Structure formats: structure tokens, C-alpha cells
Amino acid sequence: MSFIEMKNICKKYAGADKNSVTDFSLSVEEGEFIAFVGPSGCGKSTTLRMIAGFEEITSGDFYIDGKRMNAVLPRDRGISMVFQNYALYPHMTVEKNISYGLKNMKVPAAEIKKKVDWAIDILGLSEYRYRKPKNLSGGQRQRVALGRAIVKDQKLFLMDEPLSNLDAKLRVSMRSEISKLHRQLGSTTIYVTHDQVEAMTMADRIVIMKDGVIQQVGKPMDLYEHPANKFVAGFIGSPQMNFYEVKVAGNTMTFSDGSKMQLPESVVTSLNGRQGTLVLGIRGEDIKLDPQNLDLYKDNIMSATVDSVEVMGNENNLYFNFGGTASVARVSKYEISKPGDTIDFAFVPSRMHFFDTQTEESLF
Numbered sequence: 001m002s003f004i005e006m007k008n009i010c011k012k013y014a015g016a017d018k019n020s021v022t023d024f025s026l027s028v029e030e031g032e033f034i035a036f037v038g039p040s041g042c043g044k045s046t047t048l049r050m051i052a053g054f055e056e057i058t059s060g061d062f063y064i065d066g067k068r069m070n071a072v073l074p075r076d077r078g079i080s081m082v083f084q085n086y087a088l089y090p091h092m093t094v095e096k097n098i099s100y101g102l103k104n105m106k107v108p109a110a111e112i113k114k115k116v117d118w119a120i121d122i123l124g125l126s127e128y129r130y131r132k133p134k135n136l137s138g139g140q141r142q143r144v145a146l147g148r149a150i151v152k153d154q155k156l157f158l159m160d161e162p163l164s165n166l167d168a169k170l171r172v173s174m175r176s177e178i179s180k181l182h183r184q185l186g187s188t189t190i191y192v193t194h195d196q197v198e199a200m201t202m203a204d205r206i207v208i209m210k211d212g213v214i215q216q217v218g219k220p221m222d223l224y225e226h227p228a229n230k231f232v233a234g235f236i237g238s239p240q241m242n243f244y245e246v247k248v249a250g251n252t253m254t255f256s257d258g259s260k261m262q263l264p265e266s267v268v269t270s271l272n273g274r275q276g277t278l279v280l281g282i283r284g285e286d287i288k289l290d291p292q293n294l295d296l297y298k299d300n301i302m303s304a305t306v307d308s309v310e311v312m313g314n315e316n317n318l319y320f321n322f323g324g325t326a327s328v329a330r331v332s333k334y335e336i337s338k339p340g341d342t343i344d345f346a347f348v349p350s351r352m353h354f355f356d357t358q359t360e361e362s363l364f
């Protein structure tokens with residue numbers, strides 16, 4: 001049995017007409033960093049709150065370290081939780097905020113001091129030790145909240161959107177601080193976020209949810225390379241994957257505006273006889289500009305007019321219409337275009353994804 005075992009967990013809130021979480025099954029090994037990710041309302045927080053014990057499990061079985069936890073009180077689950085709003089005590093100093101939980105647990109004073117010193121040091125809070133939360137920045141407050149969680153020596157950390165109140169720059173630096181802390185402590189962590197970049201950069205494995213149902217569980221690059229369905233393909237990666245409804249007949253793929261592309265034998269083989277109407281997915285970074293320079297694409301060079309350009313510095317997004325669909329290509333700073341320019345491009349054949357139009361499941 002893994003450190004955490006969740007078997008067919010369901011949640012139906014009182015009075016609700018449908019489940020908020022359905023058949024959630026997951027095994028987590030000790031020391032893993034798991035991210036729950038998905039759009040608003042997909043059930044991430046509900047699942048986390050069931051793990052914490054703040055929300056009752058409607059059906060299913062939940063184990064930590066081999067012990068069934070369904071009916072165990074939150075304080076007896078061996079869990080530390082970090083919340084989005086930090087939940088700090090405004091009248092207490094940093095030091096007191098961090099030590100408060102330990103005092104409640106009747107930990108001896110000398111041990112509390114040792115642990116608080118350690119947390120303050122590891123989180124770089126020494127110079128703020130005697131400040132109150134209102135005199136701290138958002139990032140510093142979030143570190144105090146982390147400090148309060150790590151001193152408790154619990155087996156499992158739960159974090160519910162801990163960075164969502166921070167500005168973009170601070171979010172990025174706190175991301176690496178939390179990852180570093182996780183590496184130092186080696187503690188099992190479950191982290192809820194709606195931000196796929198946060199999940200991709202921090203987690204060992206990601207659980208992608210939609211409408212209360214797990215869509216896929218996997219390592220970040222596995223989800224990026226091998227999305228199980230169109231939803232996962234669209235959710236992971238930035239900019240969003242381009243999707244086209246196409247008709248495949250033999251080696252020819254026809255787009256809804258009549259544009260045609262020849263599929264290489266390798267793609268036809270992977271499709272394993274599937275023909276007719278399919279959904280093609282291609283990521284912006286897998287669209288190559290000026291493909292005439294590359295022999296590989298010579299039969300499949302397409303043209304389009306640039307609608308707009310999103311400049312980001314090292315890489316830019318070019319927006320254009322192709323195959324009857326708004327599309328985006330991620331290009332390097334050396335491939336500058338402006339609205340109105342004509343671009344030649346090709347799709348990298350080995351990077352094409354195909355999905356069933358009805359089930360939206362990946363076809364390979």
C-alpha cells in the first residue's frame with residue numbers, strides 16, 4: 001500500500017443534485033510532490049479538504065500510512081495545511097505565529113524554540129522575527145504561513161493555492177522556494193492550483209481534474225507529450241494547443257476551409273486505420289516558420305496572414321487564421337513578423353496529436 005491511498009472517493013454536498021468529486025482514486029508515495037490542477041469548480045479544493053478532514057467523504061476509502069482516515073478528526077491525521085489567505089494571527093509576531101501551533105500541541109518550550117529558530121532560518125525570516133503580519137510583504141507572510149506548517153513535523157503538507165494572492169514576480173520566486181523547501185524536507189505534499197505552469201514546474205506528478213473527475217495523472221512532461229484527451233492537451237502548455245477538425249482519407253488530411261496536408265507514413269501508421277473526421281491538435285511551438293529551409297516539410301508548406309503578435313521577449317506568439325480556425329505559433333525573437341505579414345509554416349509531423357471527435361480521447 002502506498003503512503004496515501006484514495007479509492008473511489010466521491011463527494012456530494014448536502015442538497016446538491018450531483019457529485020462535486022466522482023471516483024477519485026490516487027496512490028501517493030512518501031516524499032512525492034503532487035499537484036491537483038484544473039479549472040475553477042473542478043473539485044480540487046473539495047478533494048484537498050476531504051484529505052484534511054474538513055469535509056466529509058461521501059463514499060470511498062482514504063488511507064494514510066495504512067490507516068483508514070475517513071472518520072479521523074483533522075487534528076489526528078498528521079497533516080499541516082497552508083491556505084491561500086495565509087490565516088496568520090494579526091496581533092502576533094512572526095515568531096509567535098510560527099510557534100502558536102506547537103504551544104497548542106503542548107510541545108516543551110526548549111523544543112519550540114529550536115524548531116522556530118530552524119524554520120525562521122530556513123525561510124529567511126530572521127530580520128522579521130518580531131514583526132507583525134501587517135508589516136510584512138505578501139511573500140513574507142506566505143513564508144510565515146509555511147513556517148507555521150513545517151514546524152509541526154507532520155507527515156503530509158496540504159497547500160491550497162498558496163501563491164494566488166501574490167504578484168506574478170513573487171509567485172515565480174515563491175514557486176522555487178517551495179520546491180527547495182520540499183527537497184530539503186522531503187515531505188509528502190499535495191498542492192492545489194488552477195495554474196498549470198505552477199503545477200508543471202513544481203510537481204513530481206500532476207492530477208488533472210475536470211467536473212470532479214480525474215482526467216489524467218502523470219509526470220509533467222508525460223502530460224505535455226502524451227495527453228490522454230483533448231481537455232488535458234488544451235490545459236497543459238502555453239499557448240494553448242491549436243485544434244482543427246479535419247477529414248483524414250488515406251494520406252490526405254483536409255481542413256474545414258479546404259486546405260490539404262499530406263500525412264507522413266509514420267502518422268498514418270500511428271492512426272492505425274482511423275479515417276474520417278478527427279480532431280488534430282498541434283502546439284504553437286510545433287509550428288515551424290520558413291519550412292522551405294527544411295527538407296522535411298517540403299510537401300506541406302502552408303501560408304497564412306498574421307493577425308496579431310504577442311511580444312514576450314525571447315519568444316513571441318503569432319496569431320493567424322488557418323484551416324478555418326484561429327491559430328497561434330510560438331516563434332523565436334529572430335522570427336519577427338507584424339500584423340499583415342504573410343508567413344509560411346509547417347506542422348512538425350511527429351508532434352501532431354489526434355483525438356476522437358466524440359469522446360475526445362487521444363488516438364495515440
Ligand SMILES: Nc1ncnc2c1ncn2[C@@H]1O[C@H](COP(=O)(O)OP(=O)(O)OP(=O)(O)O)[C@@H](O)[C@H]1O
Pocket residue numbers: 013014016020038039040041042043044045046047194
Ligand atoms: N460547501 C459547498 N456546498 C455545495 N457545493 C459546493 C460547496 N463547496 C464547493 N461546492 C461545489 O463543488 C464543486 C467543486 O468545488 P471546489 O471548490 O472543490 O472546486 P475548485 O476546483 O477548488 O475550484 P476553485 O479553483 O474555484 O477553488 C463546485 O461545483 C462547487 O460549486
